[in-house]
Amino acid sequence: MIGNDPWEDCPLPFADEDVLTAMQAIPGYIDITLEDFKELYRIAYDRAVKRIRESTKAADVMTAPVITVTSGMSLAQAAELLAVKGISGAPVVAEEGGIIGVISETDFLLQMGARPNRSFMAVIAQCLNNQGCIALPVRKQIVADIMSKPAITAFESTTIMDIAATFSQRNINRIPILGASGEITGIVTRRDIVHAVCKIS
Amino acid sequence: MHYFAKMKGGAQSPPRVGISEILWSWVGSFCGISLVTLIHYRFLEPMDMLMVIGSFGASAVLIYGAIRSPLAQPRNLVGGHMLSAAVGVAAYQCFHHEMWLAAALAVSFAIALMHLTKTLHPPGGATALIAVIGGPKIHALGFGYVLLPTGLGAVLMMLVALLINNIPKSRKYPEFWV
Incomplete structure (x- = not known):
């Protein structure tokens, strides 16, 4: 496949041997290479996922x-x-x-000093470094202030x-x-x- | 992929078929080729007619040896041979003063036409080529070459494939008709 291959880091759910065993289990000469089968599988799978995503509504x-x-x-x-x-x-x-x-x-964490990357760990780090948490100003606020x-x-x-x-x-x-x-x-x-x-x- | 890297291949060759598959391929091709050559040598040749052309040997590989292949289905077998025969005859009649050109045009246009009509059948390429290089006896047939030996021969080979390929439980022919 060329370019943006979404499968690059995503292994197929079967090994080459599985496909070869399946090909042997079907009597008759299967006129397809392993690589072609895998490519067909990938394209069909991607299409199925896209189709279902598009047909599933909120x-x-x-x-x-x-x-x-x-x-x-x-x-x-x-x-x-x-x-x-x-x-x-x-x-x-x-x-x-x-x-x-x-x-x-996230809105709460931002008020409690979670900048810059909005993480709970940032709040913990701040608490531990400053001998106490800076939740105080938050106490008086209402939902509309921080939403x-x-x-x-x-x-x-x-x-x-x-x-x-x-x-x-x-x-x-x-x-x-x-x-x-x-x-x-x-x-x-x-x-x-x-x-x-x-x-x- | 880079041009030269593509030449490395890298994919695995498909597994070998079982013994019964080999046996039935043998039986089918023996019967199919017997039928057309028997008619050819016993009945038609004495009347200065043809029933068999070399490309039928190639068709036998597909319709008795790889019967699941899309290339081996009746649509491809009969359609591919007859369309290619017509292209071959036309190429010879238009360009017979330049035989190499007639031969090349016959095969290349036969392949293009088979692709276009979803009748790709590799032996069709040989059928088109034979129309050009097959000698005076073939040339004398004109467009009759499309029907006899090509069309009738392909249909007889297909009938044998229907009869023989459906005998073993493990086989089924065709996958589709049209």
Whole structure:
């Protein structure tokens, strides 16, 4: 194959001997070389994955109903809600309804000194170096102060291929899904995409 | 891949077939070639006609020896031979004053036409070439060469393939008709 070979680092799920054994198991002269078979396999597999990604919509993989936080919640309340529900982020809705942002671990970490690479380890390093954590200023803030806005959203009919592209382009991990009338009907995370693609293979 | 690196090959040769496959290839080709040469020598040659051309030997390899191959299917066998025969006759009639050119055009256009019509059958190249280099007896047939020996011979070889290749449980012919 020429150029951008997505299989370069990805071994085939069978060894050459497996294919040769299969060829011997089929009576008759199989008019194809091992290399041609492998190339056919790769192209057909890539096509199947693409087809399923294109035919799978957000509505098929999203988690629903979705847990939301309100923009006026204190960060302590919001963090506790996320912790209790065992999730790492949620859409933010205004008091009068309507999605206005998304809040996640990353937003908290950024407020707690996680720059520049937004990692939990950066916060730990800061705590250990400064004899105490700098969570204090965060205590008085509310969700609206630190959430990521505006919210990046998708629709139930968006393909998971487009959602995967959005994840990597915008460097986000979850995307609220809107119904036809603009209400939040679910949420898709990176994990949902991985599970959807694994079900295929 | 670089031009010279491509010449190294590197892929493995496919495994050898089993004994029964070898046996049935033998039986099929023996019967197929027997039929056309018997008709040729017993009935047609005395009437100054032909039933067999050299390219049938090559067809036998495919339709009795590699029967799953797309190249060996009836569409390719009959279509490939007849189209190539027509191309060969046309090439000879237009360019017989320049035999090398007639021969080259016959084979190259036969291959192109077989590709275009999804009837690629390697022995077709020989059928086209024979139309040019086959001598006065072949030349005298004109476009009749397409039907006899080429078309009828290919159909008879195909009938034998249908009868013989479907006897063993391990074989099935054809994979497709058209």
